[in-house]
Amino acid sequence: xxxxxxxxxxxxxxxxxxxxxxxxxxxxxxxxxxxxxxxxxxxxxxxxxxxxxxxxxxxxxxxxxxxxxxxxxxxxxxxxxxxxxxxxxxxxxxxxxxxxxxxxxxxxxxxxxxxxxxxxxxxxxxxxxxxxxxxxxxxxxxxxxxxxxxxxxxxxxxxxxxxxxxxxxxxxxxxxxxxxxxxxxxxxxxxxxxxxxxxxxxxxxxxxxxxxxxxxxxxxxxxxxxxxxxxxxxxxxxxxxxxxxxxxxxxxx
Amino acid sequence: xxxxxxxxxxxxxxxxxxxxxxxxxxxxxxxxxxxxxxxxxxxxxxxxxxxxxxxxxxxxxxxxxxxxxxxxxxxxxxxxxxxxxxxxxxxxxxxxxxxxxxxxxxxxxxxxxxxxxxxxxxxxxxxxxxxxxxxxxxxxxxxxxxxxxxxxxxxxxxxxxxxxxxxxxxxxxxxxxxxxxxxxxxxxxxxxxxxxxxxxxxxxxxxxxxxxxxxxxxxxxxxxxxxxxxxxxxxxxxxxxxxxxxxxxxxxxxxxxxxxxxxxxxxxxxxxxxxxxxxxxxxxxxxxxxxxxxxxxxxxxxx
Numbered sequence: 001x002x003x004x005x006x007x008x009x010x011x012x013x014x015x016x017x018x019x020x021x022x023x024x025x026x027x028x029x030x031x032x033x034x035x036x037x038x039x040x041x042x043x044x045x046x047x048x049x050x051x052x053x054x055x056x057x058x059x060x061x062x063x064x065x066x067x068x069x070x071x072x073x074x075x076x077x078x079x080x081x082x083x084x085x086x087x088x089x090x091x092x093x094x095x096x097x098x099x100x101x102x103x104x105x106x107x108x109x110x111x112x113x114x115x116x117x118x119x120x121x122x123x124x125x126x127x128x129x130x131x132x133x134x135x136x137x138x139x140x141x142x143x144x145x146x147x148x149x150x151x152x153x154x155x156x157x158x159x160x161x162x163x164x165x166x167x168x169x170x171x172x173x174x175x176x177x178x179x180x181x182x183x184x185x186x187x188x189x190x191x192x193x194x195x196x197x198x199x200x201x202x203x204x205x206x207x208x209x210x211x212x213x214x215x216x217x218x219x220x221x222x223x224x225x226x227x228x229x230x231x232x233x234x235x236x237x238x239x240x241x242x243x244x245x246x247x248x249x250x251x252x253x
Numbered sequence: 254x255x256x257x258x259x260x261x262x263x264x265x266x267x268x269x270x271x272x273x274x275x276x277x278x279x280x281x282x283x284x285x286x287x288x289x290x291x292x293x294x295x296x297x298x299x300x301x302x303x304x305x306x307x308x309x310x311x312x313x314x315x316x317x318x319x320x321x322x323x324x325x326x327x328x329x330x331x332x333x334x335x336x337x338x339x340x341x342x343x344x345x346x347x348x349x350x351x352x353x354x355x356x357x358x359x360x361x362x363x364x365x366x367x368x369x370x371x372x373x374x375x376x377x378x379x380x381x382x383x384x385x386x387x388x389x390x391x392x393x394x395x396x397x398x399x400x401x402x403x404x405x406x407x408x409x410x411x412x413x414x415x416x417x418x419x420x421x422x423x424x425x426x427x428x429x430x431x432x433x434x435x436x437x438x439x440x441x442x443x444x445x446x447x448x449x450x451x452x453x454x455x456x457x458x459x460x461x462x463x464x465x466x467x468x469x470x471x472x473x474x475x476x477x478x479x480x481x482x483x484x485x486x487x488x489x490x491x492x493x494x495x496x497x498x499x500x501x502x503x504x505x506x507x508x509x510x511x512x513x514x515x516x517x518x519x520x521x522x523x524x525x526x527x528x529x530x531x532x533x534x535x536x537x538x539x540x541x542x543x544x545x546x547x548x549x550x551x552x553x554x555x556x
Contacts, residue, residue: 052433078435090430092423103423106416107435122416165435 003066005030005169005199006051011060013046020046022223023060028169028199033191035202035210038220039243044203047220048171051201052084053077065168079108083167085175089154093147097138097157100146101129104164132160136190152183159190169199176206188212211235219243258390259509260502265394267501268401272456273474274481274493275408276449282425282488282554284339284442287346290330290353291453291478292471298323298454299466300361303370312375316458320451327450331443339442358468367468372461397459404455405494412490421445425488425554477504480536484543486550495551500536507535 004027011024020043028034036044049055051062053074062070069077091100102125109124133139136156141149146157155175162170175191176184188209191200195213204210210217211231218228221243227234234240277291298319305322306315334353338346373379374393381389412418420441424431432438456474457466464470481500485492512528519527531538543551 054429074429074432075435075437078433084433086430086433090427090433092426092430094426095419095423099419103419103431104434106419107431161434 002030004028005032005065006201007061007063008047008051009061009063011047011050011062012058013043013050013055014058019043019223021050021057021060024220024223024225026218026225026228028201029215030168031196031199032215033195033200033202033213035204035214035217036220037204037207037210037217042220043223044220045173046223048084048173048201048203052082052171075107078165081166081168082171083162083165083169084171084173085155085158085162086173089151089158091146091149091154091157091161094145096143096145097133097149097160098126098129098142100157101132101160101164102126104161105129105132108165129164132164133157135163135193136160137186150183152179152186155179155183155187156190159187163194163198167198169201170194172200172202172204174204175202176204176209184209255509257385257388259506261384261390261394261398262509263502263505264498265397265401265501266505267498268398269456269460270474270478270481270501271401271494271497272404272452272459273478274485274497275404275490276452277478278482278485278488278490278493279421279425279445280449281482283421283428283445284335285428286335286339287343287350288335289347289350289475290357291449292473292475293354293357294323294327294330294450294453294471295457295460295474296361296466296468296471297326297357297457298450299372299457299461299470300365300370301454302458303372303461303466304365306372312373312462315372316455319454319458323454323457324447324451327453328443328447330450331446335446336439336442354472357471361468369465369467370461372458372466374462393462400455400459404452405490408490417444422554477536480540482550484540484550486547486553488554489550489552492550492552492554499539503535503539504532507532511535 006026006028008024008026011021012019013021022043024043024047026034036047038044046055050057053069053072057070060070061068064077064080064082067080069080092103095103105125105128130139130142133142136159138153138156138160141153146154149157159175172191176187179187184206191213194200202210202213214231216228217231217234218225219234219240220226226243227237227240229237273291273295277288280286280288280291301322302315302319305318306312309315309318330353334349338349378393378396380392382392382395384390412421420431420436424438424441428438460470477500481493481496484499485494485496511532512525515524515528515531518524
């Protein structure tokens with residue numbers, strides 16, 4: 001049994017009296033798509049924030065690729081191969097789509113002492129950036145300023161930026177949030193295309209997307225993981241049905 | 254003739270303000286840090302240049318020593334003091350950097366003594382140039398204009414075309430995202446701060462031959478430099494340039510002509526008071542007018 005890519009043990013984070021994460025244990029295997037679901041306020045975003053390095057846990061550990069990264073700052077995690085997308089679309093609105101991705105490539109292009117180089121002419125940045133845009137289906141929009149892209153396209157661009165950092169694990173915080181049915185389906189297709197190659201920690205409210213993508217699902221309620229397993233197991237779990245999935249099914253009819 | 258001279262004076266003041274405001278706007282826009290001590294770096298640059306110029310007997314060598322030396326002072330200040338302040342609110346930053354002002358003023362008085370120093374301009378720039386027949390203008394002030402415009406051009410190239418500039422612009426627009434992409438923000442901050450300190454020192458050195466080099470010289474220019482940042486839009490180099498030219502000319506022309514204009518309308522006694530008062534308010538009136546028209550400044554870098 002190989003060790004997991006991401007290993008979360010006993011992760012705890014409190015805001016005052018509120019335990020947003022309460023001793024969370026979670027493993028993500030190499031190449032696995034692992035979805036975390038749960039009602040609002042269950043602590044999913046707090047969990048992702050701690051894995052990404054934006055929030056410092058009160059106790060517990062985050063291990064990544066065999067290293068303890070609990071106290072590692074955000075940029076260092078990115079260099080190790082941990083990428084994230086934000087709940088709110090985060091692209092650089094004035095840069096072209098290509099420049100957005102090139103920036104991500106640049107951050108990982110070695111020592112970074114090519115500071116004075118002309119950023120636009122550099123094929124070492126342009127080519128990998130263009131390849132990432134192609135991967136998410138935005139190659140035709142490379143020259144367009146990011147702010148004029150449609151919402152769905154901006155989320156695709158964000159994914160391209162995450163890919164450009166050469167990640168082993170991508171943290172996806174509601175990748176289909178605010179999308180229409182069509183855009184949402186395209187995003188799910190894109191993510192499905194990356195399956196097996198890049199591991200993903202997926203927080204998502206859209207259950208169709210979750211069940212289409214996830215290899216395993218963990219259910220969080222009140223800061224705790226109450227169940228982890230394959231989609232069918234989770235669907236069948238009585239506790240989960242009661243706490244979350246079954247809310248409407250449980251309604252008397 | 255007088256008007257042309259005053260316009261040139263205004264542009265020259267604008268250029269000096271630009272050198273300060275450029276650093277200020279980058280630090281405020283990217284690091285979200287209100288740095289009142291930016292004027293202290295301007296002062297430190299002027300003092301180092303005054304000593305170095307005296308020691309080497311050359312204005313240019315003084316300049317060449319003062320720039321990197323002040324950049325190092327700035328980097329040291331960033332690492333020792335300012336890093337602790339990035340996550341604090343603006344009031345804490347104002348208090349702490351005000352403390353730095355007191356520290357630097359006292360340190361300068363201890364090292365260089367309480368008397369004001371003067372820097373001699375290089376001999377080949379000490380004369381006057383006839384810009385129009387019968388209208389001489391000090392060559393050194395023209396040189397300030399040329400240097401300021403060259404620096405503006407350099408900064409434009411740096412910010413618009415280089416990799417470092419891409420990072421600076423990205424950092425001004427979304428800090429968290431830049432970090433998430435794997436950029437070491439701390440190093441970027443230190444670098445940007447050193448660059449800002451060097452620009453402030455350049456302004457300080459060029460101010461040496463015109464104004465006195467003395468403790469407290471930084472505060473006099475800091476307030477108009479902040480006005481420039483607000484008018485131009487926080488984080489924008491282009492805004493800093495346009496804002497600085499506007500503030501420099503408005504201030505200079507206001508002081509030169511407003512008392513006279515009011516004198517013609519109201520009679521000299523009342524006018525000298527009103528005109529002078531209005532002249533010293535001119536840049537704030539300008540700022541208020543710009544903010545009514547564009548609440549985020551002329552070229553906001555965020556969003």
